[in-house]
Amino acid sequence: MNHSTPPPSARPSAPPPVLEIDGLELRLPAGRAARPILDGVSLTVRAGETVGLVGESGSGKSVACRSVLGLLPKGSLTAGQVRVNGADVLTMDRARLAALRAREVAMVFQDPRASVNPLRRVGDFLTEGLRASGTPAAEATARAGELLAAVGIRDPRGALRRHPHQFSGGMLQRVVIAAALAAEPALLVADEPTTALDVTTQAEVISILARLRAERGTGMLFVTHDLELASAICDRVYVMYAGRIVETRSTGELFDRPRHPYTAGLLACTPRIEAGAPAPRPIPGRPVSLAEAPPGCAFAARCAHAVARCTEETPALARHGEGLAACHRADEGIQL
Secondary structure, three states: OOOOOOOOHOOOOOOEEEEEEEEEEEEOOOOOOOOOOEEEEEEEOOOOOEEEEEEEOOHHHHHHHHHHOOOOOOOOEEEEEEEEOOEHHOOHHHHHHHHHHHHEEEOOOHHHHHHOEEEEEEEHHHHHHHHHHHOOHHHHHHHHHHHHHHHHOOHHHHHHOOOOOHOOHHHHHHHHHHHHHHHOOEEEEOOOOOOOOHHHHHHHHHHHHHHHHHHHHHHHEEEEOOOOHHHHOOOEEEEEEEEEEEEEEEEEHHHOOOOHHOOOOOOOHOOOOOOOOOEEEEEEEEOOOOOOOOOOOHHHHHOOOOOOHHHHHOHHHHHHHHEEEEEHHHHHHHHO
């Protein structure tokens, strides 16, 4: 027996999942769309882990992340489960959903100015949730100052007295992140949180999110269209196209050897600064709209690797290497 290897019972177990989306399907009422907005989406986020959800505009990634808070399109029909700490969000009543949003899950949206009331001071915005949960006023104000300091805002006491228009976009996004963390949520959902920011400010916000995740053990679902950005913060990545997960694996393996042509296409169209790096190449064609329901693989019409089978048979999301890919040719080697 090799005594250097601990028995299974002594090995550290993986952190528990804070989010489990299992076979989520979301359809609009008949006549409003030819295909599901979400088609069998499954993903997991564990405590202390950052998971990326990547895809073009219209892929369904924002709808998927909003489902975690029970924010679904009006009249939509759902199947599957969205579990936060084991409880299915899709079956919660209004009171339970309110408790979920107040204490267990927080969300950071793309535009910070859409998250705040321009007429109210930042201090009121930060203390509102704390006061609603029974925290005394003085304690809530002190806590708000601590949160602002944690996200790198200088003079937090002075910042509490300012209005949103007195902050830059990057500083206001820090305020929104501070508010999201006020209740110590188990899960933080970040929906394109840096899209409206310049590159330098993007890097600062990413650094803040990574540090806070590490310090607090919060699970994070990071939604973006930018694979390079995902690589800077995510442990694992799910790639979504036309409402389906088409590939998932660890960030390092995804960049080293993508198994789906869409993932390879996203990487190929990303500008690189290394000497001798090839020029970016756009993915040909356009994304599939909700009015279209092509047979077979939804990416086939844009794919340089497509064969006849691709337009006839929808590929299953199956294991290839250390991850999963939904491609009939995933084991043949996808060229960037």
